[in-house]
Amino acid sequence: MNGIATLLAISCMLLLGSSRLLVSIRMVAFQGVLLGLLPLFVAGSGHIGAAALILSITNIGLKSILLPWLLTKALFESGARREIEPFIGFGTSILSGVVLLAVSGYIVKRLQTTAEISSSITLIAGFFMVFSGLFLLITRRKALTQTLGFLVLENGVFTTGLSLGSEFSVYVELGILLDVFVGIFLMGIMLFHIDREFDHLDVDRFNELSDLAVDIASNEEAGE
Amino acid sequence: MLANYWQMPLQEQTMQQFIIAITLITVGGILAFITRKNRDVSTIVGAGSAIIGSLIAAVPVARVLFSSAELPLLLLNLPLGEATLKLDAVSAFFSLPILALFPAVALYNAACSKHDRHTHDNCWLLLNMLAAAMLLLLASANALTFLIAWELMSVAAFFLIVWRDEIASARSAAWQFLIASHVGTAALMLLFALLSVQSGSLEFARFAAMYMPAGFETTAFLLAVFGFGVKVGLLPLHVWLPDSYTFADAPVSAILSGAMSKMGFYGLLRVLMLLPLPRESWGWLLVVGGLLTGIFALIMALAQSDIKKVVSYSSMENAGIILMAIGCSLLAMSWKQPEIAGIAMAGALLHILNHAVCKGLLFMGTGAIYWGTGTRRLELMGGLAGKMPFTAVCFALASVAIAGLPPFNSFISEFIIFIAGLKAAISNDPQALLLAAAMLSGLALIGGLAAATFARTFGLVFLGAARHDKKHEMQDISPALRLPFIFLLICMGALIVAAPWLLSPIMRVSWLIMARQTGFALVDLSEAALWQPVGLVVAFSLTMIVLVLAGWQLRRKFFSAGERSDRPTWDCGYAAPDARMQYTSSSFSQTIVDIFSPVVRPYKHGEKVSGLFPQHASFRTDTPDSLLRYLFVPLFGLIDRILLPLRGLQHGRLHLYICYVAITLLALLVWKVVAI
Numbered sequence: 065m066n067g068i069a070t071l072l073a074i075s076c077m078l079l080l081g082s083s084r085l086l087v088s089i090r091m092v093a094f095q096g097v098l099l100g101l102l103p104l105f106v107a108g109s110g111h112i113g114a115a116a117l118i119l120s121i122t123n124i125g126l127k128s129i130l131l132p133w134l135l136t137k138a139l140f141e142s143g144a145r146r147e148i149e150p151f152i153g154f155g156t157s158i159l160s161g162v163v164l165l166a167v168s169g170y171i172v173k174r175l176q177t178t179a180e181i182s183s184s185i186t187l188i189a190g191f192f193m194v195f196s197g198l199f200l201l202i203t204r205r206k207a208l209t210q211t212l213g214f215l216v217l218e219n220g221v222f223t224t225g226l227s228l229g230s231e232f233s234v235y236v237e238l239g240i241l242l243d244v245f246v247g248i249f250l251m252g253i254m255l256f257h258i259d260r261e262f263d264h265l266d267v268d269r270f271n272e273l274s275d276l277a278v279d280i281a282s283n284e285e286a287g288e
Numbered sequence: 289m290l291a292n293y294w295q296m297p298l299q300e301q302t303m304q305q306f307i308i309a310i311t312l313i314t315v316g317g318i319l320a321f322i323t324r325k326n327r328d329v330s331t332i333v334g335a336g337s338a339i340i341g342s343l344i345a346a347v348p349v350a351r352v353l354f355s356s357a358e359l360p361l362l363l364l365n366l367p368l369g370e371a372t373l374k375l376d377a378v379s380a381f382f383s384l385p386i387l388a389l390f391p392a393v394a395l396y397n398a399a400c401s402k403h404d405r406h407t408h409d410n411c412w413l414l415l416n417m418l419a420a421a422m423l424l425l426l427a428s429a430n431a432l433t434f435l436i437a438w439e440l441m442s443v444a445a446f447f448l449i450v451w452r453d454e455i456a457s458a459r460s461a462a463w464q465f466l467i468a469s470h471v472g473t474a475a476l477m478l479l480f481a482l483l484s485v486q487s488g489s490l491e492f493a494r495f496a497a498m499y500m501p502a503g504f505e506t507t508a509f510l511l512a513v514f515g516f517g518v519k520v521g522l523l524p525l526h527v528w529l530p531d532s533y534t535f536a537d538a539p540v541s542a543i544l545s546g547a548m549s550k551m552g553f554y555g556l557l558r559v560l561m562l563l564p565l566p567r568e569s570w571g572w573l574l575v576v577g578g579l580l581t582g583i584f585a586l587i588m589a590l591a592q593s594d595i596k597k598v599v600s601y602s603s604m605e606n607a608g609i610i611l612m613a614i615g616c617s618l619l620a621m622s623w624k625q626p627e628i629a630g631i632a633m634a635g636a637l638l639h640i641l642n643h644a645v646c647k648g649l650l651f652m653g654t655g656a657i658y659w660g661t662g663t664r665r666l667e668l669m670g671g672l673a674g675k676m677p678f679t680a681v682c683f684a685l686a687s688v689a690i691a692g693l694p695p696f697n698s699f700i701s702e703f704i705i706f707i708a709g710l711k712a713a714i715s716n717d718p719q720a721l722l723l724a725a726a727m728l729s730g731l732a733l734i735g736g737l738a739a740a741t742f743a744r745t746f747g748l749v750f751l752g753a754a755r756h757d758k759k760h761e762m763q764d765i766s767p768a769l770r771l772p773f774i775f776l777l778i779c780m781g782a783l784i785v786a787a788p789w790l791l792s793p794i795m796r797v798s799w800l801i802m803a804r805q806t807g808f809a810l811v812d813l814s815e816a817a818l819w820q821p822v823g824l825v826v827a828f829s830l831t832m833i834v835l836v837l838a839g840w841q842l843r844r845k846f847f848s849a850g851e852r853s854d855r856p857t858w859d860c861g862y863a864a865p866d867a868r869m870q871y872t873s874s875s876f877s878q879t880i881v882d883i884f885s886p887v888v889r890p891y892k893h894g895e896k897v898s899g900l901f902p903q904h905a906s907f908r909t910d911t912p913d914s915l916l917r918y919l920f921v922p923l924f925g926l927i928d929r930i931l932l933p934l935r936g937l938q939h940g941r942l943h944l945y946i947c948y949v950a951i952t953l954l955a956l957l958v959w960k961v962v963a964i
Binding site for chain 2 (some may be wrong): 150171202
C-alpha cells in the first residue's frame with residue numbers, strides 16, 4: 065500500500081515536469097490504475113469485499129480507460145501536442161512539487177483527525193496530489209492540462225478519503241466518480257468546441273469574450 | 289385553516305380574513321403571470337384579485353379602526369422560529385392608503401391594457417406582490433417578518449420602476465432606487481439587530497418591554513430616521529425619489545408615492561412606539577428636517593420642466609410636512625403636553641391619508657396627459673383643457689387639494705397641523721414659541737410655494753394655446769379609464785365630508801402611538817378641541833363647493849354657447865399671436881427660482897439676444913437635483929476612486945481565481961494545523 069502511494073506521488077512529480085500532453089494523459093491513466101488497486105489493499109489482505117471490487121473496477125474503467133481515451137481524442141483533434149510556456153517553468157514546477165510534498169508531510173504530521181489513519185504515507189500522497197492538481201490548474205496554459213489537473217485533484221481526494229479510515233462508503237465514492245466522469249466528459253466536449261471557436265486552447269486568452277476585460281481596458285484608456 | 293373557519297370566534301375570523309386577503313392578492317398575481325399569454329384572462333385575474341383582495345382586507349381594517357376591535361395575535365411558524373402577526377389600530381390606519389390606491393391602480397392598469405397592447409405588458413405579478421408585501425409589513429409584529437416584507441416591497445418596486453428598461457434613464461433611476469433602498473435597509477437591519485440583541489428576542493412586544501442603556505435609544509432613533517427616511521424622502525436621502533417616480537409608469541408611481549412611501553412613516557412610528565419617551569432633540573431633528581425637505585422640494589419642483597418630476601417633488605414636500613408634524617408631536621410628548629402632541633399626530637396621520645388620495649389622482653392624471661400628448665415635457669403641452677376636459681377637472685381638483693388650499697381635504701389636515709402650532713404658540717415656554725414660529729412660518733412658506741408650483745403646472749399643461757403639433761388626434765381618456773379617477777374623487781369627497789367623524793378613530797391611533805411611553809390617557813388628548821374648528825372648516829368647504837357648482841350652472845344657463853366664441857389669447861393686442869409667445873416652464877417660475885438659485889443652481893443653455901433684429905436664439909434651463917449633483921455624485925465618485933485598485937483582483941483570469949481559492953484553502957489548513 066505504501067508502495068502504491070509512493071508511485072502515485074512520483075507520477076505526480078512526472079506530471080509536474082512533463083511538457084508533452086500525451087505523456088501527461090498516460091501518466092493520469094497510470095494513476096487511475098494505481099487508484100483502482102488501492103481499495104483492494106485497504107480492505108485488508110484476508111477478504112476482498114464486493115464493494116471494494118466494484119469500486120476498483122469502476123475506477124480503472126473510468127479513470128484509466130474511458131477518460132484518457134476521451135482526452136486523447138480531444139488532443140488529436142485540437143492538434144496541440146505540447147504545453148508551451150507555462151506560467152511557471154517545468155524545473156521550477158518540480159521544485160515547487162518538492163515543497164508541496166514537504167508541506168503535505170508537515171500537515172499530516174500535525175493533523176488530528178477523528179478518523180483512524182490507516183496509512184500516513186497514503187495520506188501524505190493524497191494531500192500532495194490535491195496540491196499538485198491545484199498547482200497544475202493554476203500554472204498551465206492549455207485547457208487540456210487543466211482538465212488533467214482537475215483529474216489529479218480528484219484522485220487526491222479519493223486517496224485521502226481511502227486513507228482516512230476503513231469505514232469509507234462505497235456509495236459516496238461511486239457518487240464522486242460519477243461526478244468526475246460527467247465533469248471531464250463535459251470538459252472534453254467543451255475543449256473540442258473551444259478549439260473550434262478560438263483556434264487555440266490557451267486558457268489565459270479565453271477572457272477575450274468577457275465584458276470585464278473590455279471594461280477595464282476602456283477604463284484605463286479613459287483614465288489616461 | 290379554512291376548514292374550521294366558520295366555527296372560529298369572530299375576532300380570530302377577522303384576523304384570518306386579513307391573511308386570506310394577502311394570500312389572494314399574491315395568488316392572483318402569480319396566476320396572472322402564468323396566464324400572461326392570454327391578455328384578457330390575465331388582466332381579469334390580476335385586477336380582480338387586487339380589487340377583491342382589497343375589499344376583503346377592508347373588513348378587518350374597518351373593524352379595528354372604527355369599532356376598536358382587538359384582534360388576536362396570529363402565530364406564524366417559520367423555519368427559524370415563530371413570528372407574530374398582529375393588526376392593531378396603527379397598522380389598520382396605514383393600510384387605508386393601500387386599500388384606496390391599489391384597487392384604483394388595478395382598474396387603471398386593466399383599462400390601459402385594453403388600449404395599449406404593447407406598453408402595459410403584464411406587471412400584475414409585481415404590482416400584486418408590492419401590495420401584498422405592504423400589507424404583510426403592516427401586519428408583522430416581528431423584526432424578521434418586518435424586514436422580509438420590507439425587502440419584498442423594495443424589490444417589487446425596483447422591478448416596477450425598471451419596467452421600461454429600454455430607456456437608459458429609467459434603468460439608472462431604478463439603480464438609484466435600489467442602492468438607496470438597500471442603504472436604508474442596512475440601517476434598519478442594524479437597528480433591529482441592536483434591539484434584538486438587547487432584548488434577546490425578535491418580537492416587537494419584547495422590544496418595547498426591555499431596559500435600554502443610556503444613549504442606546506438615541507442611536508436606535510437615528511438609525512430608524514435614516515432607514516425610514518430614505519423611503520419617505522427626507523432631505524439628503526431623497527435623491528432616488530424624483531427620478532424613480534418619474535420613470536415608473538403612472539399607476540406605479542401613484543402606488544409608490546401614495547402607499548409605499550407611507551410605509552416609511554409607519555416604520556418610523558412603529559419604532560417610536562417601541563422606544564422610551566422621546567428626547568427633545570429627536571423632535572427638533574424631525575421638525576427642522578421636515579421643514580427643509582418641504583421647502584427644498586418645492587423650490588426644485590418649480591424649476592423642473594418634466595411634469596412627473598414636479599409631481600414627484602411635491603410628494604417629497606408633503607413628506608416634509610408630515611415629518612414636521614410628527615416632530616412637533618414628539619416635542620410635545622417630551623414636554624408632557626398631551627393636547628399638542630395628540631393634535632399634531634392626528635394632523636400628520638390625516639395628512640398621510642389625504643396626500644395618498646390626492647397624489648394617486650395627480651399621478652394618474654399625468655399618466656392620462658402622457659397618454660394624450662405622448663410627452664412629459666411641460667414646454668410641449670398647453671391648451672389641453674379643451675381637448676381633455678375630464679382630465680383637466682381631475683387634475684385641477686387634485687392640484688388645488690395637494691397645494692393645501694381651502695375647500696379640499698389636504699387643507700383640513702394642514703389646518704389641524706396649524707392648530708397644533710397655534711396651541712404651541714400660546715404656551716409660555718420659549719422653546720414652544722420657537723417651535724410655533726418655525727412651524728407656522730414654514731407651513732405658510734410651503735403652502736405659498738405649493739400654490740405657485742401647481743398654478744404653474746396646471747397653467748402650462750391645460751391653459752393657453754397648444755405648443756405641440758398633434759392637434760387633431762388628441763382625445764380625452766376613455767370611459768373605462770375614468771373609473772379609477774372617479775373612485776379617487778369619491779374618496780377625496782369622503783375625506784372632506786367625513787373629516788369630523790374620522791377624528792375620533794385617528795385620535796385613538798395617535799393615542800396608541802404615544803400611550804406607552806408617555807402614559808397619557810385618551811381623554812388628555814382632547815379630541816373635542818378639534819371638533820369645532822374642523823367642523824367649521826368642513827362646513828365652509830362644503831358651502832364653497834356648492835357655491836362654485838351653483839355659479840357654474842348659472843353661467844351655463846345664462847350664457848348659452850351661442851353668445852360666446854373661442855378666441856386666441858391676446859387676440860386684440862397682437863397681429864399674429866403665436867403659441868411661442870406664452871410663458872414657458874422656465875420663464876413662469878424664473879423670479880422664484882432666481883431667488884433660490886444658490887440652492888437650485890440651474891444649468892442655463894443658450895445665447896444672449898442682442899442687436900435690433902436678432903435672427904434666432906434659443907434658451908433652455910435644466911435642473912438636476914442639486915444634492916445629487918453636489919453631494920452624492922462626488923461622494924460616490926470618491927468611493928469609486930478609493931476602491932478602484934481593488935478592481936485589479938477582478939481580472940477575469942481563471943488561473944488566478946483558482947489560485948485565490950487554493951491559497952486561501954492552504955493558508956486555512958496550515959493555520960489550523962499550526963494552531964494545534
